[in-house]
Amino acid sequence: xxxxxxGGSVVARPQLYxxxxxxxxxQAEQQDRYMSKGELQELVSFFNSGGKRIAxxxxxxxxxxxxxxxxxxxxxxxxxxLSYLERPPENDAPQMTMGGEVMDAxxxxxxxxxxxxxxxxxxxxxxxxxxxxxxTPTGPIPPGFRPINVSRYGPSxxxxxxxxxxxxxxxxxxxxxAGDPNIISVNVRGLREIIENACSTAATIVAIQxxxxxxxxxxxSDEEASEIVSQYFDVLLSEFKAPTPSNKLRQxxxxxxxxxxxxxxxxxxxxxxxxxxxxxxxxxxxxxxVVKAAYRQVFERDITxxxxxxxxxxxxxxxxxxxxxxxxxxxxxKSPLYRKNFFEPYINSRALELAFRHILGRAPSxxxxxxxxxxxxxxxxxxxxxxxxVDSREYADYFGEETVPYLRGLGQEAQECRxxxxxFDLFNYSAPFRKVPQFIxxxxxxxQPLPDQHVYGSGNDPLEIQFGAIxxxxxxxxxxxxxxxxxxxxxxLIRRGAGIDNxxxxxxxxxxxxxxxxxxxxxxxxxxxxxNTQASVRFSESSTxxxxxAAYRQVFxxxxxxxxxxxxxxxxxxxxxxxxxxFIRSLAKSEVFRKMYWSSLYVMKAVExxxxxxxxxxxxGRQETNKYFDICAKKGFYALVDAIxxxxxxxxxxxxxxxxxERYLTPAGLSMRTMRATTMAxxxxxxxxxESTPRFVELGQVNSDRSQPDxxxxxxxxxxxxxQETKIFKLTNLADKPALKVIVQxxxxxxxxxxxxPYVVQNEFTxxxxxxxxxxxxxxxxxxxxxxxxxxxxxxxxxxPNTKVxxxxxxxxxxxxxxxxxxxxxxxxxxxxxxxxxxxxEMLSSPEYAECFGEDTVPYRRFPTLPAANFPxxxxxxxxxxxxxxELVVPSFEPV
Numbered sequence: 041x042x043x044x045x046x047g048g049s050v051v052a053r054p055q056l057y058x059x060x061x062x063x064x065x066x067q068a069e070q071q072d073r074y075m076s077k078g079e080l081q082e083l084v085s086f087f088n089s090g091g092k093r094i095a096x097x098x099x100x101x102x103x104x105x106x107x108x109x110x111x112x113x114x115x116x117x118x119x120x121x122l123s124y125l126e127r128p129p130e131n132d133a134p135q136m137t138m139g140g141e142v143m144d145a146x147x148x149x150x151x152x153x154x155x156x157x158x159x160x161x162x163x164x165x166x167x168x169x170x171x172x173x174x175x176t177p178t179g180p181i182p183p184g185f186r187p188i189n190v191s192r193y194g195p196s197x198x199x200x201x202x203x204x205x206x207x208x209x210x211x212x213x214x215x216x217x218a219g220d221p222n223i224i225s226v227n228v229r230g231l232r233e234i235i236e237n238a239c240s241t242a243a244t245i246v247a248i249q250x251x252x253x254x255x256x257x258x259x260x261s262d263e264e265a266s267e268i269v270s271q272y273f274d275v276l277l278s279e280f281k282a283p284t285p286s287n288k289l290r291q292x293x294x295x296x297x298x299x300x301x302x303x304x305x306x307x308x309x310x311x312x313x314x315x316x317x318x319x320x321x322x323x324x325x326x327x328x329x330v331v332k333a334a335y336r337q338v339f340e341r342d343i344t345x346x347x348x349x350x351x352x353x354x355x356x357x358x359x360x361x362x363x364x365x366x367x368x369x370x371x372x373x374k375s376p377l378y379r380k381n382f383f384e385p386y387i388n389s390r391a392l393e394l395a396f397r398h399i400l401g402r403a404p405s406x407x408x409x410x411x412x413x414x415x416x417x418x419x420x421x422x423x424x425x426x427x428x429x430v431d432s433r434e435y436a437d438y439f440g441e442e443t444v445p446y447l448r449g450l451g452q453e454a455q456e457c458r459x460x461x462x463x464f465d466l467f468n469y470s471a472p473f474r475k476v477p478q479f480i481x482x483x484x485x486x487x488q489p490l491p492d493q494h495v496y497g498s499g500n501d502p503l504e505i506q507f508g509a510i511x512x513x514x515x516x517x518x519x520x521x522x523x524x525x526x527x528x529x530x531x532x533l534i535r536r537g538a539g540i541d542n543x544x545x546x547x548x549x550x551x552x553x554x555x556x557x558x559x560x561x562x563x564x565x566x567x568x569x570x571x572n573t574q575a576s577v578r579f580s581e582s583s584t585x586x587x588x589x590a591a592y593r594q595v596f597x598x599x600x601x602x603x604x605x606x607x608x609x610x611x612x613x614x615x616x617x618x619x620x621x622x623f624i625r626s627l628a629k630s631e632v633f634r635k636m637y638w639s640s641l642y643v644m645k646a647v648e649x650x651x652x653x654x655x656x657x658x659x660x661g662r663q664e665t666n667k668y669f670d671i672c673a674k675k676g677f678y679a680l681v682d683a684i685x686x687x688x689x690x691x692x693x694x695x696x697x698x699x700x701x702e703r704y705l706t707p708a709g710l711s712m713r714t715m716r717a718t719t720m721a722x723x724x725x726x727x728x729x730x731e732s733t734p735r736f737v738e739l740g741q742v743n744s745d746r747s748q749p750d751x752x753x754x755x756x757x758x759x760x761x762x763x764q765e766t767k768i769f770k771l772t773n774l775a776d777k778p779a780l781k782v783i784v785q786x787x788x789x790x791x792x793x794x795x796x797x798p799y800v801v802q803n804e805f806t807x808x809x810x811x812x813x814x815x816x817x818x819x820x821x822x823x824x825x826x827x828x829x830x831x832x833x834x835x836x837x838x839x840x841p842n843t844k845v846x847x848x849x850x851x852x853x854x855x856x857x858x859x860x861x862x863x864x865x866x867x868x869x870x871x872x873x874x875x876x877x878x879x880x881x882e883m884l885s886s887p888e889y890a891e892c893f894g895e896d897t898v899p900y901r902r903f904p905t906l907p908a909a910n911f912p913x914x915x916x917x918x919x920x921x922x923x924x925x926x927e928l929v930v931p932s933f934e935p936v
Contacts, residue, residue, distance in 0.1 A: 092265060099259070185245075186243075324359075369445060402448050449463075561698060596633060656694075827876075
């Protein structure tokens, strides 16, 4: 058998059972239409009966043991079936009667002939009725029915039979709540196979009939509830009597033997996908529905309703029977509309994938298939590709001349394993919007060499502990193109130490010491002393403590706190009562080790960690981890530790007196350890650089010979001209009208924080611009005119409090934020007494403005970089959006 790579999987999600609302809405959604009046009425009746359905399910749950026990009384003899059921709650405990007289449980079980009646059903008379009812036929008895003797059948078989009957009742209650018998149909088929092999089919039919009779007894006063229960029990009986359907087979040859059969019960549980066929005797509306289904399959949308498009000539021909549905699909796919939407925007390989989806209802299956049809589309274009697909044998087998193609997805037919994920990705509505060919890259990825792939996706086995990991990182989805790893695939391991020894668990290579180039080995020799004295330790106390500390570091990966150490095991080791191997076993079975490497991890990662700690190497591959997983699942943590320490490899490599050390590691692990910055010197890669004083320290050093004016000048100068990135607009020549226009626009951007179009300001600034152009006013007076305009008053004065107006004013006219609270108080006083015009004139006539901008320069942001005075406030002020943020940059008090 050839090993095929898998195409990955979509996120694993269980197939949900259909409920009445889901099934109804799904049908309408697939057909791209509103729900019909009948469907809406069906939903209304379902929701109106919701309370009743839940009450029915609750009653069946409450009396389930009684119902099952009465069914068991009918088919079993020679013992009490109720004794094999779980004991019911005290408040619902049934009375065990014989001839109307209450008996205790022991006597009833001993006799084995007791009948079980519920208290709520009418007392003694109801009990008498129940006695006779169980003996009367509750339906036609199937041929071949014989009661089963409990003593011969056995207690375990009895419990399984009662469990199966309770399953029937449970599925029935699920279906009643869901309003859809789909749950019964799916599960009863599976139970039938089990019961036929383990019990009698005829006896099960009698038991179901008795359960129906017993269940209906609780709903005698409610006719609607009785009808619902009876209806679902009839479905249960008919499904159980029906023969088990055969598996659905894939109707086309495939060189991949994976996934060629689909059990019928999965097909029944799948989403109901309507299939449309164009028959001559259909009505006009039915034929229109079939044509719309063809549009939805080929164009992936209802082009008639959504886009007011249709191919009227083709429609009339297919409705009149002049052409078959097969020819209709062929001509739709050759139409200019299809060519424009699904062929011209894509490269040939992607257009081929979409054509497979639209015509055959599936994705390309193999590389050979893609190559075959790619050559067709390359030579003959879209028309040749459509003809090849429509005339294929597969199209004839599945759809024939009359049926509209449909998506053959999950549950519709058996799926191949190798392109599972991309197959369903192609079925998504968003598939035409992604132009990358999925299957070309997928099939090419099958031939990638193994070193660049990981068991569950791309990667280079990034950590040595992640061979058994399902996801390398919790935040990353598994890759959709995993390599074909199996149980025989092995890791590449590097031996620590001189020379290269065989990693395949070579017994002759295990006990070799790693030498001076490998890890340090700690060995403790314990030899018996002469005479009848107890065993002694050859080394001194300090050497023993060094061995013990090395054991802690190897097993736990770090030194433990004093309270966590195993003092008793240490004393026994020092006295020679236990060997190093037993000391390692004690450490590995301690509560501290269990919490670190077992309790907080899932099983496979714990196995990787523990294996590294106790055996000194990563696991070789899946075959080894499968063995350890089996031990963990059946026997638990302590059995895993014993299996590793008692293994032949441990005995050959370390024996009784050596602490485990790291013998092998992976290439990725080696590079991770040796390429860290702290290990550069060990590998000879570090260079001895001469010590140098950092540049910022040099700049910060102040020579003692600097004078005070020199220091003041350096503090005031801020940043250097080379670091200043702001473009400065300066008016030098009134005759250069284009330059004058640029300067005027720069002034607008500085004062109003945006470009001001002439049609917005109309005549407000025309006079100012003409005066500036004629030389009647200078640029400083032009700036003052802009600040005193109605636009500035409306935009930056009226909506804000005075503090914010001051911040915006210093930003626009001085190119900075307010320095401190005293400056804000000063300008606030001016604003209160002289208004906005006085505030602006005060700033423009200040020595700061004259020094920075003079008479001919547009104000600009003065502190773009550090170091500069008042930099943080200016930075915040310039980064704020004025119209969206009223927060104060320099508040008068610190916020709480």
